[in-house]
Amino acid sequence: MGIQANITAVENEIAEAADSVGRNPSEVKLIAVSKTRPAEDVAEALLAGTFEFGENRVRELLDKQRDIQDIDRAIDKIPNIRWNLIGHLQRNKVKSIINKIALLHSLDSHRLAREIELRAAAEGASMDVLIQVNAGGEAQKTGIAPDECGKFLSLVIAECPHIRVRGLMAVVPFVSDPEDVRGLFRQTRALYDRLKDEYAGKGADFTELSMGMTGDYKVAVEEGATMVRVGTAIFGERVY
Ligand SMILES: *Cc1c(COP(=O)(O)O)cnc(C)c1O
Secondary structure: OOHHHHHHHHHHHHHHHHHHOOOOHHHOEEEEEOOOOOHHHHHHHHHOOOOEEEEOOHHHHHHHHHHHHHOHHHOOOHHHOEEEEOOOOOHHHHHHHOOOOOEEEEEOOHHHHHHHHHHHHHHOOOEEEEEEEEOOOOOOOOOEOHHHHHHHHHHHHHHOOOEEEEEEEEEOOOOOOHHHHHHHHHHHHHHHHHHHHHHOOOOOOOOEEEOOOOOOHHHHHHOOOOEEEEOHHHHOOOOO
16 A cells, blocks of 8 residues: 555544544544655655654754655645654754744653753744653653653743643553553543643643554544554554
């Protein structure tokens, strides 16, 4: 199958998963994770009506933003692209992405928040972010522990007026059976709902819960994801 057919198939799966729990499928945004893929593949997805793209490296994201400009058949859709940075952001790269992305999914430390605040303030900009939650408590992954998220959020609100926290991104262990991470998705959804209520009108307007990848996005939708980040099911296996 080609990229456009894959997108249709994933969208159908999302709609089915949403329907099965009484959610409106339009509440779920599909983010096409185009890391390692050329700008031509982004153009192909654009022509299928996808506008949200996810990248996990700053250099690659900026290069692709530039390369896509040369693809004539996509030219009128390019202004509508929303670039999402979904991978760990190093502090020395923050400066180069101010004003270049729609959403950072991976705010994972206080030091990173302070750097974003500094650079955004200097540019008179602000950045929309999600707090990355290390839902499974995995030592090798970054992210805020679930029970630290409230404290972390209030710190960011207090210290970083140029950061808008829009929700959470869950990272969960890779498993062969997605049912094994349903509980973690459910807990992250509960945390999201609690923080959304607690901070509404008090410095954080939560609208996005980013969770689910190729192997587990259907379960994530059933558990309340508003964004799923899907690479392999759209673009095929990645070759590094
Ligand atoms: C690569 C990546 C994805 C997409 O993974 P697939 O399994 O290919 O869908 C999603 N989220 C993050 C943070 C990633 O790095």
